[in-house]
Amino acid sequence: MMDDRTFLGLDLSTQQLKAAVCNDRLEIVYEEAVTFETDLPEFRTQGGALIDKVDSRNVKAPVLMWVKALDILMDRLTVAGVDFSKIASVSGTAQQHGSVYWQNGANETLRNLKPSEFLHSQLAHCFSLANSPIWMDASTTKQCKQLEDAVGGPTKLAEITGSRAYERFTGSQIAKIHQTKPDSYKVTERISLISSFLCSLFLGKVAPIDFSDGSGMNLMDIHTKKWDETLLNACAPNLAEKLGEPVPSYSNVGSISNYYVERYNFNPNCRVIAHTGDNPASLIGMKLNEGWVAVSLGTSDTLFLWLTEPKVVVDGHVLCNPVDENSYMALLCFKNGSLTRERIRNTCADGSWDIFNQLLESTPRGNFGNLGLYYDIQEIIPFLQGDYRYNKAGNVCKFTSLEVEVRACIEGQCLRNRAYAEDFGFQVDKNTKILATGGASQNKAILQVMADVFNAPVYVQEAANSAVFGSAYQAKHGLLYENSKTYSEITKTVPEPILACVPYKDAAEIYDPMVERYKNVIRELTKK
Numbered sequence: 001m002m003d004d005r006t007f008l009g010l011d012l013s014t015q016q017l018k019a020a021v022c023n024d025r026l027e028i029v030y031e032e033a034v035t036f037e038t039d040l041p042e043f044r045t046q047g048g049a050l051i052d053k054v055d056s057r058n059v060k061a062p063v064l065m066w067v068k069a070l071d072i073l074m075d076r077l078t079v080a081g082v083d084f085s086k087i088a089s090v091s092g093t094a095q096q097h098g099s100v101y102w103q104n105g106a107n108e109t110l111r112n113l114k115p116s117e118f119l120h121s122q123l124a125h126c127f128s129l130a131n132s133p134i135w136m137d138a139s140t141t142k143q144c145k146q147l148e149d150a151v152g153g154p155t156k157l158a159e160i161t162g163s164r165a166y167e168r169f170t171g172s173q174i175a176k177i178h179q180t181k182p183d184s185y186k187v188t189e190r191i192s193l194i195s196s197f198l199c200s201l202f203l204g205k206v207a208p209i210d211f212s213d214g215s216g217m218n219l220m221d222i223h224t225k226k227w228d229e230t231l232l233n234a235c236a237p238n239l240a241e242k243l244g245e246p247v248p249s250y251s252n253v254g255s256i257s258n259y260y261v262e263r264y265n266f267n268p269n270c271r272v273i274a275h276t277g278d279n280p281a282s283l284i285g286m287k288l289n290e291g292w293v294a295v296s297l298g299t300s301d302t303l304f305l306w307l308t309e310p311k312v313v314v315d316g317h318v319l320c321n322p323v324d325e326n327s328y329m330a331l332l333c334f335k336n337g338s339l340t341r342e343r344i345r346n347t348c349a350d351g352s353w354d355i356f357n358q359l360l361e362s363t364p365r366g367n368f369g370n371l372g373l374y375y376d377i378q379e380i381i382p383f384l385q386g387d388y389r390y391n392k393a394g395n396v397c398k399f400t401s402l403e404v405e406v407r408a409c410i411e412g413q414c415l416r417n418r419a420y421a422e423d424f425g426f427q428v429d430k431n432t433k434i435l436a437t438g439g440a441s442q443n444k445a446i447l448q449v450m451a452d453v454f455n456a457p458v459y460v461q462e463a464a465n466s467a468v469f470g471s472a473y474q475a476k477h478g479l480l481y482e483n484s485k486t487y488s489e490i491t492k493t494v495p496e497p498i499l500a501c502v503p504y505k506d507a508a509e510i511y512d513p514m515v516e517r518y519k520n521v522i523r524e525l526t527k528k
C-alpha cells in the first residue's frame with residue numbers, strides 16, 4: 001500500500017503548533033494549526049511567550065501549554081478526516097534552544113500513557129520546571145562568560161561548538177537553572193530540547209536530541225558530534241546522563257507509542273523519526289543547496305546557507321546539517337522580526353498589512369536617506385535594544401511621516417540581513433538567489449525590498465511554511481534512509497521555487513552605500 005501511505009510533520013514554533021500531512025509524492029493533503037495566544041488563553045502568553053514584567057530578558061513558555069496544544073491538534077486532525085492508520089512515519093521540528101526539564105519518574109509515565117485520557121492531564125506532574133526558557137531569553141550573560149572561560153574564550157568555543165556563547169543557547173540556560181533552582185535541577189531525570197520533547201510525546205519515552213538542534217546548545221563538538229565533557233562539567237553536574245547521546249537528525253528512533261495506536265488508530269508499525277530545530281527543518285523543506293540564501297521571516301528573522309565545511313565565526317552560528325552528516329549549515333538569527341513589523345504596522349497602518357504595503361510602496365527606494373533600526377527586545381546581533389532613527393545628514397531624528405517609518409523598518413531589517421551575511425563571508429554576486437519562507441514571505445512588498453537590498457531575485461515556494469513541510473519530508477527520508485534513499489531522491493517530486501520579485505536596475509547604486517552606512521552606524525552604537 002505504498003501509494004496510499006502518508007507522512008506526518010509537526011512544527012512547535014513560538015506562536016503555534018502546526019501539522020502537515022503529505023502523501024507519498026510529498027503533496028500536502030492536510031494542514032492544521034493551534035495558536036497558543038488565542039486557542040489557549042488560559043496560559044496568558046503573548047504570542048506563545050511569557051515575558052517577565054520586571055526583567056524582560058527573562059522569557060519562558062509553559063510546557064503544559066505545548067502538551068495541551070498537541071491534544072487539541074490531534075482532535076483537529078481527526079475532525080479534518082485524517083486517516084491515522086495510513087501514516088507511515090512522523091517527524092517534527094520546534095523553535096530552537098529552549099529546554100524542557102523532565103522530573104524523576106516522567107519516563108515511566110510516558111511509557112504508560114492511558115489512551116482514554118488527554119496527554120496534558122497525564123503529564124501535569126512530569127516537569128520539574130513548569131515554564132521552559134525559550135530562544136527569546138537573554139538572561140544568561142554571566143553563564144555565557146563561564147562557558148567561554150572554561151575552554152579559553154569565545155573563539156575557542158566557536159571552534160568547538162560552532163558558536164561563541166549566546167544567551168539563548170541551551171548550555172548557559174541549563175547552567176542558570178542549576179545555579180538558581182538547584183532543587184528543581186536535582187529532581188530532573190532528563191533534559192530535552194523542545195524538538196526532542198515533542199518527539200518524546202510520540203515515542204512514549206524520552207527521545208534523543210539530534211545533531212542539528214544539538215549544535216544550538218554550546219555543548220556539542222560539531223566535528224565529532226559528541227558532547228564536550230569540559231563544557232558539560234562547566235554547566236552542571238551529571239549532565240551527560242540527563243541529555244543522553246545525540247543522534248543523526250534523520251534517525252529512525254522507534255515505533256509510535258501505543259497511546260496513538262489505541263486512541264487515534266495509528267498503525268503500530270508507524271515509525272517516529274528524530275525531531276530537529278525549525279531552521280534545520282526549513283533547510284529541508286526548502287530543498288536548499290549551495291548557491292541559495294534562505295531567508296525565513298517568522299517570529300524571528302533568520303538567514304541560512306548550506307556549508308560544506310564548518311567555518312569559525314563569532315557573529316553567527318554553524319550547525320550540523322540535518323540531511324547530510326558531512327555537511328553543515330550557517331545560521332544568523334535576529335530576534336526582532338515579525339513582532340517588530342507588527343508593532344510598526346499597528347502604530348502606522350492601523351493594524352492592516354494592506355495599508356502597511358501601500359505606505360511602503362509610496363516611498364522611494366533609499367527612503368530619502370532616512371535610516372531606522374528597531375529593536376523591541378534585546379537583539380542578538382547587534383546587541384542593542386530600542387529605536388534608532390537617522391536623517392540623510394546622519395543626525396538622530398524623528399520621522400515625520402508614517403510612510404517613512406514603514407520603509408525605514410523594512411529597509412533596516414533587510415540591510416541588517418545583508419550586512420551580517422557579508423560578515424559571515426557571504427558575497428552578493430550575479431548568481432545570488434534568495435529563497436524566502438515564513439509568515440511574512442507571503443508579503444510581496446516586503447520581498448521587493450529584500451530583492452533590492454540584496455540586488456538579487458527572490459523566490460518563494462508554493463508551501464510558505466517550510467519548517468512544517470520539512471519535517472514531513474524528513475519523516476519520509478528517515479523512514480527510507482536505511483534503504484539508501486537519498487534526501488534529493490526523496491524530495492524530487494517537490495515543486496521548484498517560484499520567482500516572486502527581481503531587483504530594480506538602480507538597486508545596487510542605492511543600497512551598496514546604505515549597507516556600508518548601516519555597518520558604520522552599528523559600529524558606533526556598539527562601541528564599548
Ligand code: ADP
Pocket residue numbers: 013014015016297298299300338339341342353437438439440441442443
Ligand atoms: P513562527 O513559525 O516563528 O511562529 P510564522 O513563520 O508562522 O512564525 O510567521 C508568523 C508571522 O507572520 C506573524 O507574526 C505575522 O506578523 C507574519 N505575517 C503573516 N502574514 C503577513 C503579511 N501578509 N505580511 C507580513 N507579515 C505577515
Ligand code: XUL
Pocket residue numbers: 014094095096097135168216277278279298299300302331333
Ligand atoms: C535560531 C533561533 C530562532 C528559533 C525560533 O537560532 O533562535 O530562529 O529557532 O524560531
